[in-house]
Amino acid sequence: MAGNRTFTMIKPDAVEAGNTGAILDQITASGFRIVAMKMTQMTKADAENFYAIHKERPFFGELVEFMTRGPIVAAILEKDNAVEDFRTLIGATNPEDAAEGTIRKKYATSVGENAVHGSDSDENAEIEGAFHFAGREMF
Numbered sequence: 001m002a003g004n005r006t007f008t009m010i011k012p013d014a015v016e017a018g019n020t021g022a023i024l025d026q027i028t029a030s031g032f033r034i035v036a037m038k039m040t041q042m043t044k045a046d047a048e049n050f051y052a053i054h055k056e057r058p059f060f061g062e063l064v065e066f067m068t069r070g071p072i073v074a075a076i077l078e079k080d081n082a083v084e085d086f087r088t089l090i091g092a093t094n095p096e097d098a099a100e101g102t103i104r105k106k107y108a109t110s111v112g113e114n115a116v117h118g119s120d121s122d123e124n125a126e127i128e129g130a131f132h133f134a135g136r137e138m139f
């Protein structure tokens with residue numbers, strides 16, 4: 001399945017704002033099939049581990065604080081060219097730079113609270129999906 005799956009999280013800001021349903025609707029309407037999905041809350045250790053690549057960055061503390069402050073909706077998605085097409089669907093990291101109609105343009109409020117995550121490579125999609133889901137939770 002390499003190349004056909006990506007991993008996403010609807011982040012605490014978007015869940016709090018009641019945008020989960022609208023975001024999932026846009027994702028499925030854009031041709032992604034939901035392979036696995038759950039609502040969960042990351043612990044501090046989970047977030048530090050998940051974002052370990054950013055641990056030397058000045059925003060790391062705030063990022064961990066944000067990602068753990070409430071529930072997220074985590075999902076594995078399937079589509080041809082999933083990683084790249086999903087990054088296009090969500091738009092730029094900073095919503096000010098995101099294209100019109102993208103999920104971040106519509107629902108993100110800042111670069112730090114940007115509504116959704118999308119894996120940035122096939123390798124990371126695999127790692128991130130396995131971080132949240134057991135094989136028997138993938139359909």
Ligand code: ABT
Pocket residue numbers: 011054059063066067092093111112113114116117118119120
């Ligand atoms: P993620 O999907 O969350 O990984 O975002 P994306 O890949 O688009 O952007 P990266 B660079 O991976 O950012 C990771 C998280 O760090 C936040 N961030 C980033 C800041 O708060 N300030 C910054 O200056 C930068 C560059 C945004 C991302 N999200 N969250 N939550």
Ligand code: MG
Pocket residue numbers: 118120
């Ligand atoms: Mg990233």
